[in-house]
Amino acid sequence: TPILLSSHNPDILYMGSNFLHRSMNQGKTWEKISGDLTNGGKEGNVAFGTITTLSESTLQFGLLYAGTDDGNIQVSKDGGVSWQLISGNLPQNLWVSRVVASAHKKERVYTTLNGYRNDNFESYVFVSEDFGAHWTPISSGVTQAVNVLVEDTANENILYVGTDNGLFISIDQGATWQNFSCGMPKVAIHDLKIQSRVKDLLVGTHGRAIYKVGISKIQELTTAILAKKIHVFSMSDRIKSERWGKKSYAWEEAN
16 A cells, blocks of 8 residues: 655645545545546456555645556646546556656656566556656666666656666666666565665665665766766765874874
């Protein structure tokens, strides 16, 4: 069940079932702000038809996205008063593993789809520049089913995705990808979070612990830097003692 704390007001919570629910008072009371956003529920060994992922734009209050485990992605631009299905031209009947409203451009939204529960291990990553009206695939170079995507908080060109077989990074908005799993086992990654203040990427895996990597230098990558043969990054963030280079004791000089 996805639960989302509003970035605009810490008293506001969103929670998904097959409906989207909202609390304006830290969870004391709730109201439904949507109809059934799924295709109506499916019977089986594990019945499904629920919301799996939520995202709220940090650039516009009331701009909400919801994705379901039966392939629907819907957007509301008015805080849940009305909803529009925006996944009609995407591959159908897949688990929407993430929908992510961009923090850099109001109209931009990302989504990842996952079909491994039906033995479909293709990689599905898409971006839209118009609130989901049109989608562009950006998964070339990613292998295995995709579970999670996060947009870099400082550099809009950098994306990270977690798959069932490791972590991948793109430094050109998804045009190309490369493996970013050095030092990690090849395991399923189910969650990613950027700690903006200290510039760390936190990686949550399936049963193989949590990993952390510093991304401050990656965030500095620009087209100009990438065009250089060599680039020296600043060392302004080097941690050292205030007493660095000073004598701790007044030893006499040797004779």
